[in-house]
Amino acid sequence: MTSASIESIETAKGAGFENHRIRVSVLMFAKARELAGLSEVSLEVDEGATTADCLKILVSTYDKLQSITESMVLALNHDYVENPVVVNDGDELALIPPISGG
Amino acid sequence: MGEIDRASPEILKELEALRKANAELLSEISALQKQLQGTVEMSSKPICIDGPNAISLEHNTKFFSQTQHILYGSSSVQESVAPSEAKLEVGSKARANINEETPNSQGISVAHLENDWIYEDVGGCIRKSMGNCERLHNLDPYTISRYSRQLLVPAFGVKGQENLLKSSILIIGAGGLGSPAALYLAAAGVGCLGLVDHDVVELDNLHRQVIHTEGAVGETKVKSAAAACRAINSFLKVNEHYSGLQASNAVNIISKYDIIVDATDNLPTRYLINDACVVMGKPLVSGAALGTEGQLTVYHHDDGPCYRCIFPVPPPPDACQSCSDAGVLGVVPGIIGCLQALEAIKLASGTGEPLSSRLLILDALTTSVQKVKLRGRNHSCIVCGDAPQLSRENLHQFDYEAFTSSLMSDKIPQRKQMLPLSYGVSCKEYKRRCEEGELHVLLDVRDAHQYAISALPNSVNVPFSQLKERVPQIQDLAKGIDLEVEEAYPTEVLAQSLRPIYVICRRGHDSQKTVQFLRSNGFPDTFDIVGGLECWTREVDHHFPKY
Numbered sequence A: 001m002t003s004a005s006i007e008s009i010e011t012a013k014g015a016g017f018e019n020h021r022i023r024v025s026v027l028m029f030a031k032a033r034e035l036a037g038l039s040e041v042s043l044e045v046d047e048g049a050t051t052a053d054c055l056k057i058l059v060s061t062y063d064k065l066q067s068i069t070e071s072m073v074l075a076l077n078h079d080y081v082e083n084p085v086v087v088n089d090g091d092e093l094a095l096i097p098p099i100s101g102g
Numbered sequence B: 001m002g003e004i005d006r007a008s009p010e011i012l013k014e015l016e017a018l019r020k021a022n023a024e025l026l027s028e029i030s031a032l033q034k035q036l037q038g039t040v041e042m043s044s045k046p047i048c049i050d051g052p053n054a055i056s057l058e059h060n061t062k063f064f065s066q067t068q069h070i071l072y073g074s075s076s077v078q079e080s081v082a083p084s085e086a087k088l089e090v091g092s093k094a095r096a097n098i099n100e101e102t103p104n105s106q107g108i109s110v111a112h113l114e115n116d117w118i119y120e121d122v123g124g125c126i127r128k129s130m131g132n133c134e135r136l137h138n139l140d141p142y143t144i145s146r147y148s149r150q151l152l153v154p155a156f157g158v159k160g161q162e163n164l165l166k167s168s169i170l171i172i173g174a175g176g177l178g179s180p181a182a183l184y185l186a187a188a189g190v191g192c193l194g195l196v197d198h199d200v201v202e203l204d205n206l207h208r209q210v211i212h213t214e215g216a217v218g219e220t221k222v223k224s225a226a227a228a229c230r231a232i233n234s235f236l237k238v239n240e241h242y243s244g245l246q247a248s249n250a251v252n253i254i255s256k257y258d259i260i261v262d263a264t265d266n267l268p269t270r271y272l273i274n275d276a277c278v279v280m281g282k283p284l285v286s287g288a289a290l291g292t293e294g295q296l297t298v299y300h301h302d303d304g305p306c307y308r309c310i311f312p313v314p315p316p317p318d319a320c321q322s323c324s325d326a327g328v329l330g331v332v333p334g335i336i337g338c339l340q341a342l343e344a345i346k347l348a349s350g351t352g353e354p355l356s357s358r359l360l361i362l363d364a365l366t367t368s369v370q371k372v373k374l375r376g377r378n379h380s381c382i383v384c385g386d387a388p389q390l391s392r393e394n395l396h397q398f399d400y401e402a403f404t405s406s407l408m409s410d411k412i413p414q415r416k417q418m419l420p421l422s423y424g425v426s427c428k429e430y431k432r433r434c435e436e437g438e439l440h441v442l443l444d445v446r447d448a449h450q451y452a453i454s455a456l457p458n459s460v461n462v463p464f465s466q467l468k469e470r471v472p473q474i475q476d477l478a479k480g481i482d483l484e485v486e487e488a489y490p491t492e493v494l495a496q497s498l499r500p501i502y503v504i505c506r507r508g509h510d511s512q513k514t515v516q517f518l519r520s521n522g523f524p525d526t527f528d529i530v531g532g533l534e535c536w537t538r539e540v541d542h543h544f545p546k547y
């Protein structure tokens, strides 16, 4: 596992408009880290993108993440995300699946 | 000793002074002991200073040197024998025998103390405390002395200690999390500690289950942990629950305690504990650890969420690995277990802000601790919501193992036979074929870091996760050729003569999946070595390391 590496994902720009692009840093914990194979990734998205959009991009990039999207805490800037919210440049999104060991 | 030799003269001087003081103290004590023996009928050689277990003097010189008073085991050895300022403090056992005329030097009457003990029922545990004194609190001198360093903490103080002494705390799981939690709660002076576990102490758990010793291997964890807690604090009431927690007994056990500590190692038990805590209205201090990561939160407290509010859908079974599968750095549950003790102490004593509605995440690799705010209580939660489906009456019917598709244990589930039997060979049969000199390929599909622990000779490590990418390599191996000599053979001949492939892993799961994959990708002569390396150790070579 390359826990120290930070990858960068750049997605296609929205067609037609000259959209502003923003960067969101994504932290992966526990099983998310294992499934994605890294602990941190920098995500470039269109301005106005939501947490749900970010998750969609992450799952399409790291398809193994799909299995745990229903059972994890999604936190934006250390705050629980219940319904999709718009992300801003420099935001930090965390994927926190539960761990059960002891 | 080498270090002491090199120490500065001042330190050596200081050390010498300390040694002298210690020697003086010891001689004082032995003089005292002699006098006592002359006048008092001693029940045993060491003076019993407190509790059901006598604490021998020679091991407690520090304690004696710091206490101010001696209350003797009998009135006949009054003040007259006290040799100096250093006097002995005697706890409950001796104090209960004190003659009614005996005042201590602080002038606090200790008369009729036998009758002055208050027996309180705390969650089914009897807690002894003192009353009938003109005091602001119920802490007796021994208790004050014992917990003085906590009493000195302004945020905790007498009130905190009193509350703690009255509290009863249940620790579910006496493993990596439960070990430090139990040790600290026992030492901190909770009134009653319940311990739940159905497992026995195992050698490969000692790296993190620090409450147990090598000598306890094979003993039940509850017995071993209870003994350790009692050794730390003889005042502690310890309840031993050997049966483990099940849907049938959870409500009953949990109902007897004020605070519940989830120190378990598996998903279904976590849901069960959560539900039982909610229906019984108990705060739940939840901790978890795996690999190099830990999590901590307090559920169902102060209108905060419960475990189901946060994780209504359990993760798929392979997403919640156990420590025996994925490993764990011992100190990680150690840290989380300590934090669980802290949260339990805060809840019990009414100190500070418990970690409710927030999740603490420990990343040991980077030594980073994060706190994430959680949602509030989910009003549609099936257990703590406004119209709950689970109640104390029906909770025992809920099938937690089916709900989570995993077992209430961190033990590895029985190996499932996924392949037709003819696709497998036993370890013994494989060994026989090796001895016959059969040309073959032995693929070990464990992860590289596991392969590095121990591996069979002549095996080739192709981790299961890399299988697809490494088919060409497997093809070369099956052809029995090195890349250098490939040119020497016509390819059509090579294609006809693939060597059989045997696949092994740790326990025989991934090997079966590998066989399935290879057989449907051009390697019909592929076999599973049934039961993996664990079976190899059991049936063929007892010296092959098991992990």
Ligand SMILES: [Zn+2]
Pocket: B305, B306, B307, B308, B309, B310, B377, B378, B381, B382, B383, B384, B385
């Ligand atoms: Zn809930």
